[in-house]
Amino acid sequence: MPSSGSKKEIRSITDLPGVGPSTANKLIEAGYSTIEAIAVATPHELAAVTGIPLATAQRIIKAAREALDIRFKTALELKKERMAAKKITTGSRNLDSLLGGGIETKTITEFFGEFGTGKTQICHQLAVNVQLPVEKGGLSTPDRVAKAVYIDTEGTFRWERIEAMAKRWGLDPDQVMENILYIRAINSDHQMAIVDELFNIVPKENIKLVVVDSVTSHFRAEYPGRENLAARQQKLNRHLHQLAKLAEIYDLAVVVTNQVMARPDVFYGDPTQPVGGHVLYHAPGVRVQLRRSRGNKRIARIVDAPHLPEGETVFVITDYGIDDPEE
Ligand code: GTP
Ligand code: MG
Numbered sequence: 561m562p563s564s565g566s567k568k569e570i571r572s573i574t575d576l577p578g579v580g581p582s583t584a585n586k587l588i589e590a591g592y593s594t595i596e597a598i599a600v601a602t603p604h605e606l607a608a609v610t611g612i613p614l615a616t617a618q619r620i621i622k623a624a625r626e627a628l629d630i631r632f633k634t635a636l637e638l639k640k641e642r643m644a645a646k647k648i649t650t651g652s653r654n655l656d657s658l659l660g661g662g663i664e665t666k667t668i669t670e671f672f673g674e675f676g677t678g679k680t681q682i683c684h685q686l687a688v689n690v691q692l693p694v695e696k697g698g699l700s701t702p703d704r705v706a707k708a709v710y711i712d713t714e715g716t717f718r719w720e721r722i723e724a725m726a727k728r729w730g731l732d733p734d735q736v737m738e739n740i741l742y743i744r745a746i747n748s749d750h751q752m753a754i755v756d757e758l759f760n761i762v763p764k765e766n767i768k769l770v771v772v773d774s775v776t777s778h779f780r781a782e783y784p785g786r787e788n789l790a791a792r793q794q795k796l797n798r799h800l801h802q803l804a805k806l807a808e809i810y811d812l813a814v815v816v817t818n819q820v821m822a823r824p825d826v827f828y829g830d831p832t833q834p835v836g837g838h839v840l841y842h843a844p845g846v847r848v849q850l851r852r853s854r855g856n857k858r859i860a861r862i863v864d865a866p867h868l869p870e871g872e873t874v875f876v877i878t879d880y881g882i883d884d885p886e887e
Contacts, residue, residue: 569809570627571759573598577623578616586610596801599624629808642867648769648813649697651685651725651882652875655860659846660868662697665768665813668804670775672818673850678858678877679817680716683771685882686815687740688725690769696729699768706768707739709761711754713777717742721881728880741765748778748795755802759809768812770803775816804845857885 570576573595574584590609592598598606598621606617625631633641647662656662663669663686671679687708692698699706710717719737726736741761745751751772758770776796783792800816807814847863853874861872876885 569759570595570623571805573624576620576627578612578620583610583612594801595624595627599628599630644811646694646699646768646811646813647697648686648690648699649692650682650875651689651728652873652884654873654884655875655882656697658860658862658868658871658873659848663769663813663815664846665699665811666807667845668800668807668814668816669846669848670816670818671848671850672820674852675819677850677852678875678882679819679850680773681721681877682882683710683773683815683817684718684721685725686769686813687771688722688729688731688736688881690813691731691736691739692729704766705739707741707765708769708771709758709767710740710742711745711751711770711772712742713745713751713772713774715744716773717744724879725881741767745778748782748799751778752795752799752802755799755806758806762806762810762812767810770806770812770814772803772814772816774819775799776818 573579573587573593574581576595576598579587587593587598587606587610592601592606592609601621603614603617603621606612606620607614610617612620645667646665647656647659648665649656649662650659659669671682673679687710689697690699690706690708693700693702722737722740723733726733743754745754755770758767761767762770779792779796779799783789783795803814803816806812846865846868849861849863851859851861853859856876856878857874858877859872859874862868862870874885876883
């Protein structure tokens, strides 16, 4: 299990024991700029590029692997880790059961689809629902309310919707709004800096949900066209990596949205590919495709989640939030 706060957290290579500033510089120059890169290196490689003793290189690699929790685990350990993941209700039983019970902690859930398919509405609903007590589908415990962070890149957050969705559950709307920490990200660098800052805020505030709506818009605007695709993906990968780490370390849910066009290939490449390309998640990420149906009905489909059965379901967007269609 990741050591949540029990020892010094290893977030960058300079946090690794034996890595001082000059070794760090040599590592970075040689391309070993992340914990992940070091975890998969051999002691000989590291010793060769940095001139550090082999034993030190071994120690650094071991620490990097421990930080990433890369080791043999028993199947039972895996089971316990998965069962320990907590779930937030979406407000729709259909959608919850499609997701295997709700939005899971320790992982990134991505909602993608065209405009108006309900991505932002789901994010609003989750920011409210996370605050519900555990037995009602939230993550609040009797001694601590679970809070949400809402990173808005498009300026589409509406407190009025939060108010309406809180009333639905009989919660005090002002109280619910107090427990949502909102921030507008003005560009991709800012968006990434916010996530770095969250490593300090999250444990203090008992944040159990981090929303990024939308995770891709700034990156797309700042790195337009095919010629910038590689640079964009690289940066986005780094961002998603940080989010995945946050989810894992603090046992919280990360929910991101991603608008895709009717002909995504023109703008974006293959829509069935993960938003950030292939990122090394500790837990499998969940991708949910949303499509419009009749009226306020929307269709959700799970895309390439190895641990969830394939399938589709229907939910509705109402004045009071995400719900199931009337039979
Ligand atoms: P983009 O951000 O443009 O990609 O779209 P999105 O997927 O985030 O869509 P969003 O979640 O904003 O969904 C918009 C839809 O939600 C609208 O088409 C409305 O039908 C519905 N909606 C939004 N607010 C309300 C409301 O107050 N009442 C009801 N009944 N529906 C609402
Ligand atoms: Mg939206």
